[in-house]
Each structure stands twice: as C-alpha cells, then as structure tokens.
Amino acid sequence: MAAFAAPSMAQDTIQEVLQEHRAVIEKSSRKTIAPAIDAIANSGLPSAQTVLQKWQSKEMWQRKEDGLFFYAEEVDSKTYSLFDFQDGAALGEAAKSDLKQLKPNSGIRAMIGAALVQFQLNDPDPVRRSEAILAIQRDGEASHLAPLRASIAGESDPDIKALKEVTERLLTISYDTDDAARVAAIQGFNGALSLDARAALNPVLTTKIALKDALPDDANIKDRVIAGSDALPFEDALAMIVDAGLIPAQPTVDERKDALLANITDGQVGGVAVADLDTQEARDRAYMALVADGKVPAWDANYSIEEAVKSTAFVEVYAEPSKAVTDAATKTIKTIDRAVGLNQTMDLALDGLSLASIYFLAAIGLAITFGVMGVINMAHGEFIMMGAYTGYVVQQIIPDYTVSIIVAIPAAFMVTFAAGVAMERLIIRWLYNRPLETLLASFGVAIALQQIAKNIFGTQARPLTSPAWLDGALVFNDVLAISYIRIAIFVLAGVFLAVFLFIMKKTRLGLETRAVTQNPRMAASMGINPDRVNMLTFGLGSGIAGIAGVAIGLYAKVTSEMGADYIVQSFMTVVVGGVGNIWGTLLGALGIGFLQKGIEWLNPSNTLAAQTYMIVFIIIFIQFRPKGIIALKGRAAGD
Structure with a gap:
C-alpha cells in the first residue's frame, strides 16, 4: 500500500480538537457525544463544517495505527483514498482493514445536524440559507434557537432576514425559557395569517381536565368544568375521582354477578338459595350479605354517579404553566381569527x-x-x-x-x-x-x-x-x-x-x-x-x-x-x-x-x-x- 503523509498537527487544528475528544467519538454514545460535537461546532475553524458533514454522512474514518481522523473515498472494495479535514489535501491511500469507519446512529446524526445549523444559516449561498431556515421551521428544536438568533444581525438579504426573524419568534414561543421573551414573540404574530404561527400557538393553549383540589396553587387554570356537560360526561368525571383515590370504585352488575357465582356454598349464596336468585332484588340482597361477611367489595345500593361527582370541582387547566404566556397566546389567536x-x-x-x-x-x-x-x-x-x-x-x-x-x-x-x-x-x-x-x-x-x-x-x-x-x-x-x-x-x-x-x-x-x-x-x-x-x-x-x-x-x-x-x-x-x-x-x-x-x-x-x-x-x-x-x-x- 502506498505511503501517505500525516496531516499537520499545528496548534488549533481540527485534528487537534478531534484527538482531544477521541475517546467519546470512538465510543459513539448519544449520552456522551454532545461535548465532542459542541467542541467541533464551536471551534471557529473553517474545517469544522466539513468534519460534521462527513461525520453525519458516515464518511469519516479513523486510522487504527495512530487514531487520526480523515474523510475517505472508495477506490475499490479494499482500498480508500484519505483526505485531510484541514485543507482537503490528498493523503494517499490505505487499506480498508487499516481503517475504522465511524457510523453514528440516528440520534447522533440528529445532534450533528443541529450543530450544522449555525453553519448553514451563515452559508454564503442564499439558497442554502433559505433551505436551512425552512428546514428549521419544519423540524425545529431548542438547539437551533441560539445559532438562529446569532445569524440575524449579519444577514444581508432582507427577505431571508425577515424569514429568520419569523422563524426565531416561532422557536422562541416553543423553546425559550424566558416568559417575557415568549410573550413578545407571541405578540409579534398579532393578526398574522401564517399557518406556522397558529401551529406554534396551538400547543401553548393545550388544556386538560383535572380535579381542582389535586392541582398546585399556581396551576394555570383556564375555566371551571361542570360534570355532566359535553366536555366532561358523568362517567369520565367518576373515573377521575376513583383514579385519584377520593372514593372507592363501585362494582358493576357483571362484577357482582361473578362474585355471587364465586361464593356459592351448598346451593346458597349469602343465605339465599341459588334457585331464588331469579330477581335483581334477591341478587342484591345476597350480595349485601356477602359484603357484611367481608367476602366481596363494598357496594352501595343507593349509589348515584351524579351524587358522587357533584361535590367535586373540575377545571380545565393549561399544559403551559405561565399565565402571561397563555393570556398573550389567547389574545393573539383572536387577532389571527379576525384577520383570517x-x-x-x-x-x-x-x-x-x-x-x-x-x-x-x-x-x-x-x-x-x-x-x-x-x-x-x-x-x-x-x-x-x-x-x-x-x-x-x-x-x-x-x-x-x-x-x-x-x-x-x-x-x-x-x-x-x-x-x-x-x-x-x-x-x-x-x-x-x-x-x-x-x-x-x-x-x-x-x-x-x-x-x-x-x-x-x-x-x-x-x-x-x-x-x-x-x-x-x-x-x-x-x-x-x-x-x-x-x-x-x-x-x-x-x-x-x-x-x-x-x-x-x-x-x-x-x-x-x-x-x-x-x-x-x-x-x-x-x-x-x-x-x-x-x-x-x-x-x-x-x-x-x-x-x-x-x-x-x-x-x-x-x-x-x-x-x-x-x-x-x-x-x-x-x-x-x-x-x-x-x-x-x-x-x-x-x-x-x-x-x-x-x-x-x-x-x-x-x-x-x-x-x-x-x-x-x-x-x-x-x-x-x-x-x-x-x-x-x-x-x-x-x-
């Protein structure tokens, strides 16, 4: 095999960064790889984007002899040409058996993709910048927010800048931890007709029905819910109370029937002959006798679902904990509805x-x-x-x-x-x-x-x-x-x-x-x-x-x-x-x-x-x- 030169190891080279995090890169675990990806992305080196792109596309290789990293192109089934990340210089050929291919799983590739956003958002090609922004709008995540914000000030194209600003507001609504920033972003969509704006605001206003007494004092409650209404049928309200352990569950007719069958002794159940259990009244009397003996779960013959739930307060509570955010979203949705x-x-x-x-x-x-x-x-x-x-x-x-x-x-x-x-x-x-x-x-x-x-x-x-x-x-x-x-x-x-x-x-x-x-x-x-x-x-x-x-x-x-x-x-x-x-x-x-x-x-x-x-x-x-x-x-x- 032809010999090749080793890449330059001068101070602050991308190879130096890779070697510093060599252990976690080799381990290739989604739980530990984040520092290595961040170090490459934030190194400020021109070749950082190339490393991430090659790594994500499974084109990064490591030489087993000294652990150095390269990207490679296949010459034949047994031979690869190696190239330096730093300047793209050809470094000769190597046998496939002397190399180890880095194959990041889907989770790591997603993390690398998030790190690549900052490069794509500042790409000299405006088409690539637009594509990156649209990709963020389709599948944005919290890690995109910081590089997107950083790219806005230096954006020279007014249309792309406007697109970046809109996308930044969308991500701010979904991922920012500062309520004031989220409220400002929400208000920025007042009267907007964009479907993306409504898609970002709707999750903020997502609600669920809960027991009021089971909620913390600072819960973001939208409104009271009446049991028996279309929003909360009596059966659903009862199930919530039972699940919360506030009242015991009442056995159903079928469950009581099964209990009677399981407790037949000498032709009798609870002192009632089996032959006499031809009416519901007789079956209920036999079951109550079993309750008195502690053989079956308790049952109240006068039980009423309506009576059981009427003293319990139910509320519709926002999944979003901040009232300021939900109030702003509610007002903005109204302006959007009027504009629509x-x-x-x-x-x-x-x-x-x-x-x-x-x-x-x-x-x-x-x-x-x-x-x-x-x-x-x-x-x-x-x-x-x-x-x-x-x-x-x-x-x-x-x-x-x-x-x-x-x-x-x-x-x-x-x-x-x-x-x-x-x-x-x-x-x-x-x-x-x-x-x-x-x-x-x-x-x-x-x-x-x-x-x-x-x-x-x-x-x-x-x-x-x-x-x-x-x-x-x-x-x-x-x-x-x-x-x-x-x-x-x-x-x-x-x-x-x-x-x-x-x-x-x-x-x-x-x-x-x-x-x-x-x-x-x-x-x-x-x-x-x-x-x-x-x-x-x-x-x-x-x-x-x-x-x-x-x-x-x-x-x-x-x-x-x-x-x-x-x-x-x-x-x-x-x-x-x-x-x-x-x-x-x-x-x-x-x-x-x-x-x-x-x-x-x-x-x-x-x-x-x-x-x-x-x-x-x-x-x-x-x-x-x-x-x-x-x-x-x-x-x-x-x-």
Missing part, C-alpha cells in the same frame, strides 16, 4: 367575482339575442360548447398554447357566428313572435348539436390547456389567493363589456340594433332592414358565446354537455339583470355569482342546495321586479 375571517371574506368575494365573470361571459350573447329579438334560444349553451371544442381543435393544430389561444378566440367567434346565422336563417326567422315554438325548436337544435359533438369528439372530456403563464395563482397570503386563469377570465369579461359597449354605442350595427329594439316599425320606415339586423344580432350573440366557450374551457372540462351547465345560469343572469341590457346583465351576473358562493359557503357539503336556493331567490325576486334590475324599454320589454 377578513381574508376569508375577501377570498369569498374574489370567488364570487370570478364566478360572476364566467356567468357574464356565458350570458352576454344570450342578453343580445333574447333582449333584441325576444328569442328564447335554448341552444345558447351548445354555442358555448362549440367555442370550447373549436379551441381544442386549434390546440391540436398549433402546439404552442399561447398562440393557439390567441388563434382560438377569433376562430371560435367565426365558427359560432356562422352557426348562429345559419340557425337564424333556417329556423328562428320563421318562428318570430312564437316563443313556445322557438323554445322547442332551439331545444331540438341543442340536442342535435350535443349528439354531433359526441359523435365527433366522444364522451370523454377533452383538455383545453392554458398557457404556462396562466398556471398557478396570485397568492396574497396563506388564506387569500386567486388563480391566474380566473384573473384572465375576469379581464376577458371586462374586455367583452368594453367591446360590446363600443359596438352598441359607436357602430352602425349598434345604432341599427338599438333602433330595432326600441321600435322596429319606425326603424324599418327609416331604411333599416330589421330582418338583416336580427340575423347579424343573432350571429353576434352566438359568436360571443363561442368566445366565452374558449374562456370557460380553460377553467372547466370540455364535454358535449358543458353547455347545459351554463344555460340555466345564463337565463337567470339575463332575467335578473334585465332583458337586453348589458349593464343589467353585468349586475345580474354579479348578484348570482355572489349569491351562489355565499350559499355554498353556508352549506359547503351540498352544492345542489346552492342551485336550489338560488332559483327560489330568483323566483321571489322577479315577483317584485319582473323586468329585472334594469328594465329595457322597447320590444323586449313588451312595449
């Missing part, structure tokens, strides 16, 4: 706004056709479905999701615009002013379109994948967040509103549409073709439904029946808002979206109830305001 409640309300409002945006997109086209033409188009949901499938087909052709969505929006408009024009020309135009026939005809078209979609795309849901930049969510805190897709739908709804208002207010089609809406006969006498306006209007409403389908497809599943999920809400939105009025449709969508989310929040286990209650509310609403929130004048209003 406020943010949950805001989160519910965002959910309601998001749902309202979806309903607005689904209903805006229906508001045009229903409002201007008075046509009850039951196939409107299928136009939404056609738009979603158009987006899916475009994504099969264009693999770039961003480009495909940009292309899919106008493509869906053109496809559903053409379908709407075709439907109006072939069916709807012959059924004006015949609402029942229009409803039945459009319902038949809806069924046909669903079946065509099933024949082409099958019954399984098809993915309409959003671009990568729409993945994830905008997170405000641990409670409040909204997905980027919902934000995109909200923005798209706002764009639709602006475009629709522009068309209706600034274009010739909008002028003619408003004229036909207000007075079709007068509009015709002014040279406007109501038939052409109806065709374009129906096509416009259908085209907008197609674009809505693309947006909804990014959020919901794309199936042949997806339109049926939105047709009822679309009609409710239009009716509540006011037929044919875009602002009414917007208000209707907001009202229904917030109402549905509010009902779901009150009854989260039954989503069907939300739909039912919402329909009932709308029925009641239209009894008082049959023309909706904003009533439209003209043909749609029945003028």
